[in-house]
Amino acid sequence: MSELSVxxxxxxxxxxxxxxxxxxxxxxxxxxVINRPIKKVPSLRDITIANLFFENSTRTKxxxxxxxxxxxxxxxxxxxxxxxxxxxxxxxDTVNNILSMKVDMVVMRHPNPxxxxxxxxxxxxxxxxxxxxxxxxxxxxxxxxxxxxERLGKVQGKNVVIVGDILHSRVALSNIFALQxxxxxxxxxxxxxxxxxxxxxxxxxxxxxxxxxxQWCDVANMLRVQNERMDMTYFPSxxxxxxxxxxxxxxxxxxxxxxxxxxxxxxxxxxxxxxxVADSKQAIIxxxxxxxxxxxxxxxxxxxxxxxx
Amino acid sequence: MSQKLLLNAKEINIILHRLxxxxxxxxxxxxxxVLIGIQPRGxxxxxxxxxxxxxxxxxxxxxxxxLDITFFRDDFRRGEKPLEANTTEINFLxxxxxxxxIDDVLxxxxxxxxxxxxxxxxxxxxxxxxLTLIDRRFSxxxxxxxxxxxxxxxxxxxxxxxVNWLEHGGEDAVYLVNS
Numbered sequence: 001m002s003e004l005s006v007x008x009x010x011x012x013x014x015x016x017x018x019x020x021x022x023x024x025x026x027x028x029x030x031x032x033v034i035n036r037p038i039k040k041v042p043s044l045r046d047i048t049i050a051n052l053f054f055e056n057s058t059r060t061k062x063x064x065x066x067x068x069x070x071x072x073x074x075x076x077x078x079x080x081x082x083x084x085x086x087x088x089x090x091x092x093d094t095v096n097n098i099l100s101m102k103v104d105m106v107v108m109r110h111p112n113p114x115x116x117x118x119x120x121x122x123x124x125x126x127x128x129x130x131x132x133x134x135x136x137x138x139x140x141x142x143x144x145x146x147x148x149x150e151r152l153g154k155v156q157g158k159n160v161v162i163v164g165d166i167l168h169s170r171v172a173l174s175n176i177f178a179l180q181x182x183x184x185x186x187x188x189x190x191x192x193x194x195x196x197x198x199x200x201x202x203x204x205x206x207x208x209x210x211x212x213x214x215q216w217c218d219v220a221n222m223l224r225v226q227n228e229r230m231d232m233t234y235f236p237s238x239x240x241x242x243x244x245x246x247x248x249x250x251x252x253x254x255x256x257x258x259x260x261x262x263x264x265x266x267x268x269x270x271x272x273x274x275x276x277v278a279d280s281k282q283a284i285i286x287x288x289x290x291x292x293x294x295x296x297x298x299x300x301x302x303x304x305x306x307x308x309x
Numbered sequence: 310m311s312q313k314l315l316l317n318a319k320e321i322n323i324i325l326h327r328l329x330x331x332x333x334x335x336x337x338x339x340x341x342x343v344l345i346g347i348q349p350r351g352x353x354x355x356x357x358x359x360x361x362x363x364x365x366x367x368x369x370x371x372x373x374x375x376l377d378i379t380f381f382r383d384d385f386r387r388g389e390k391p392l393e394a395n396t397t398e399i400n401f402l403x404x405x406x407x408x409x410x411i412d413d414v415l416x417x418x419x420x421x422x423x424x425x426x427x428x429x430x431x432x433x434x435x436x437x438x439x440l441t442l443i444d445r446r447f448s449x450x451x452x453x454x455x456x457x458x459x460x461x462x463x464x465x466x467x468x469x470x471x472v473n474w475l476e477h478g479g480e481d482a483v484y485l486v487n488s
Contacts, residue, residue: 003391029394033380038430041380071380301380305391 004302008120008127011136012177020181024146026298027291034070034293044073047304050098052108053130054080054115059265059289060130060140064107067296073304076103091115092122099125104307105300108132126303134168134229140264141174143295145182147288148219151260156183161213163189164223164245164272167196168230171223171264176202189213190245193234194225210245214255221262222247222272238271248274252282260284311487315470316460318481321442324459328440329361331457332409339368341435342407347424348377348395351412353474354442358411374399376410378423404432409457413472415441418453443470443483 002022006014033041049068053061061077068075078098089097095106105126108116113135120127131137148155160179166172166188179186180203187205188195200206207213214220225241235241247261261273261283269275277283316324336342339362346355352375362368379394410424421439428434442459448466462485464470469486473479 026394029377029379029396032397033430036430037432040430042426043380043382043385046386302391305386307386 003306007303007306008116008129009138009299009303010116010120010127010129012138012141012174012181013136015138015178015181017181020142020145020178023142023295023298023302024149026302027146027294030070030297030301031291031294034290034297040070040072042072043301044068044071044304047071047105047307048074048076048101048103049105049107049300050076050078050103050125051130052078052080052095052098052106052110054108054110055131057109057130059292060109060137063289063292064128064130064139064296067293067300068107070293071297071300071304073105073300076101091119095119095123095125099123105304126307128299128303131170133170134173135170136174136177137170137264138174138178139292139296139299140171141178142299143288143292144171144175144221144262144264145178145184146295147262147284147291148184148260150287150291151284152218155179157185158219159185159187159217160219160221161187161189161207161217162221162223163210163213163247165194165225165234166190166199166223167194167234168226169223171221175221176204187213187216191235191241210247211251211254214247214251214259217259219260219262220247221264223264224266224268224272242271246270246272246274247277249276249280252277258282262288265289312471312484313487314482315443315462315485316483318475321459321481321483324442325357325361326365328442328457328459329358329366332358332362332440333366333368335438336407336409339371341405342409343372343374343401343403344409344411345374345376345399345424345428347410347412347420348375348379348397350414350472351375351410353477354413354440354472355411356476357474358440372401374401376424376427378420378427381423381427383419383423399431402432403428403434405435408434408437410437410439412439412441414443414445414470415439415453415455415458416445416448416470418449418451421453422451442472445470 107128107130109130110132113133115132116129162172189207263285346352359371359373375398377395377397379392438456440457441455444458444461471484473482475481
């Protein structure tokens with residue numbers, strides 16, 4: 001088996017298609033493991049992992065922690081709200097203090113883009129980016145592609161539209177890189193105010209009409225409107241956003257094919273997606289969550305195998 | 310690199326039939342027994358034995374599984390190459406069953422140690438036995454011995470025992486390779 005071309009997972013941009021293939025094949029094995037009566041393997045029993053969350057998270061944090069525990073790693077958790085960061089400690093100092101307690105790997109979520117790249121240049125541990133501002137969220141993109149592969153057999157040649165708040169979304173950027181690496185066609189769709197300028201330079205199609213986008217695609221990945229990152233008004237009202245860019249059952253029924261609906265969570269029910277769609281068979285939202293654990297186990301396992309003993 | 314033929318196709322065939330008979334002697338109709346091939350190399354031997362038991366000794370009910378031990382090995386991060394995982398296919402419960410582990414070569418015993426841990430993820434078996442085609446004597450790192458053995462071989466540590474199968478590599482043969 002080949003190994004990953006990288007020592008850290010900072011973004012999909014650093015990966016190549018063989019890396020993604022390797023992560024998926026490894027995740028297949030872990031998916032089988034987590035469906036056993038006893039869902040734990042002892043591979044990483046001599047590895048300690050720190051989860052540093054400088055920003056709120058439910059799914060990602062739980063998913064990483066579960067993945068680490070199912071690999072038998074020792075886990076320490078850190079939330080910025082309960083730490084000395086509030087007392088003015090710098091990021092490097094915080095992390096070096098944690099590393100001096102003999103930690104081998106750091107999973108970090110941070111509100112600033114590039115925080116994990118910066119950290120990887122200054123500390124010796126292996127870094128996994130669990131989301132850095134509006135930049136990248138590589139494990140989310142990997143589990144999204146993995147879920148598409150699981151549902152549709154392959155990612156190559158599929159038409160995938162990412163709908164909603166592209167401007168503030170790290171999920172969108174990582175997904176664009178990941179899908180393109182695997183040969184999928186990518187479109188972004190949303191109100192013009194929430195589409196970054198020059199996004200077409202990434203080689204994606206741009207569409208502002210949701211119906212046209214859904215008609216084109218095999219898979220629609222619905223993003224949440226990130227109100228917490230919005231410093232100004234990007235659309236007149238939530239109601240108007242829903243009317244233009246919300247997916248409901250009637251809209252899906254009006255298409256001449258059945259498309260797959262994804263959502264990275266957390267869902268704002270009734271805003272970007274209605275409950276009858278979110279809970280329908282077309283949606284693979286909970287499969288994504290389950291696959292997230294397997295994907296994160298694969299990433300952690302593959303990176304840990306590169307840590308020198 | 311030189312290699313010496315230890316077993317040819319005819320000898321392997323005789324041994325497989327003897328092993329099958331020994332299994333029947335102990336396990337009768339296999340109603341409470343499952344065969345588990347240890348991945349990756351035990352798969353071929355396990356498949357072959359199951360086939361012989363079914364077609365030549367008319368055992369109707371054979372449960373055969375494959376167990377991957379990669380994530381249970383004790384040499385993670387210690388070798389040059391990353392460990393390659395294989396599929397595990399155990400579509401039955403092992404709770405209270407009699408298990409026969411099947412692997413082609415028993416050398417240090419470390420794989421079997423890993424398999425003993427790995428199988429616990431699937432329940433608590435009644436007993437576990439070990440069947441190997443080749444038993445390399447005097448090279449064990451752990452107190453593990455086979456219950457059924459095809460052939461005992463004395464090989465020094467730098468020698469390698471290579472088992473080829475018709476369905477994987479083109480011929481049934483066992484070689485002692487001196488590298």
